Amino acid sequence: MPKIRLTKEFRFEMAHALEGYDGLCKHMHGHSYIFTVTIIGEPINTPGHPKLGMVMDFGELKRIVNPLIVDRFDHAVAVMANTPTHKKLIEVGFNRIEALPFQPTCENLIYYFAEIISSKLPDSVKLHHLKLNETATSYAEWYASDNND
Numbered sequence: 001m002p003k004i005r006l007t008k009e010f011r012f013e014m015a016h017a018l019e020g021y022d023g024l025c026k027h028m029h030g031h032s033y034i035f036t037v038t039i040i041g042e043p044i045n046t047p048g049h050p051k052l053g054m055v056m057d058f059g060e061l062k063r064i065v066n067p068l069i070v071d072r073f074d075h076a077v078a079v080m081a082n083t084p085t086h087k088k089l090i091e092v093g094f095n096r097i098e099a100l101p102f103q104p105t106c107e108n109l110i111y112y113f114a115e116i117i118s119s120k121l122p123d124s125v126k127l128h129h130l131k132l133n134e135t136a137t138s139y140a141e142w143y144a145s146d147n148n149d
């Protein structure tokens with residue numbers, strides 16, 4: 001059977017601040033993130049299989065990605081853990097903080113998402129690439145092939 005890439009787009013709203021950054025993005029601000037997930041695999045060709053002709057049911061991909069990424073990061077504020085901004089958010093009682101062990105740049109977020117999603121995919125498919133748009137004109141991409149996977 002041929003290998004087919006399958007793509008699903010997810011959206012979430014998230015605030016972040018880039019601690020110590022030398023530009024406007026050091027201030028807390030938000031983005032409407034667009035997160036594109038592409039997997040690769042072979043369509044199921046077992047007659048009578050309920051998923052006949054599918055690499056993976058788009059619904060199953062949603063059931064994997066939504067709880068790991070969208071439900072967790074939507075309407076959250078992402079900051080690097082233990083920074084002054086993180087401490088301030090705790091002080092004011094903000095309760096949807098994603099304190100991350102890295103600066104929440106587009107690059108770091110997409111790599112983190114790749115690690116999380118890869119480990120939860122069934123053996124029948126592989127993560128092929130991801131795209132994370134911070135704005136309409138700024139995005140990062142992660143490719144398995146660039147990372148020797």
Ligand SMILES: Nc1nc2c(c(=O)[nH]1)N=C([C@H](O)[C@H](O)COP(=O)(O)OP(=O)(O)OP(=O)(O)O)CN2
Pocket residue numbers: 018025104105106107134135137138
């Ligand atoms: N390499 C990176 N550069 C920047 C990141 C990042 O994650 N990686 N993040 C930011 C800001 O958080 C934000 O995304 C602003 O980016 P930018 O494209 O500069 O946004 P603008 O709205 O100012 O873009 P315009 O196209 O000029 O409107 C900064 N850099």
Ligand SMILES: [Zn+2]
Pocket residue numbers: 016025029030031134
């Ligand atoms: Zn930003």
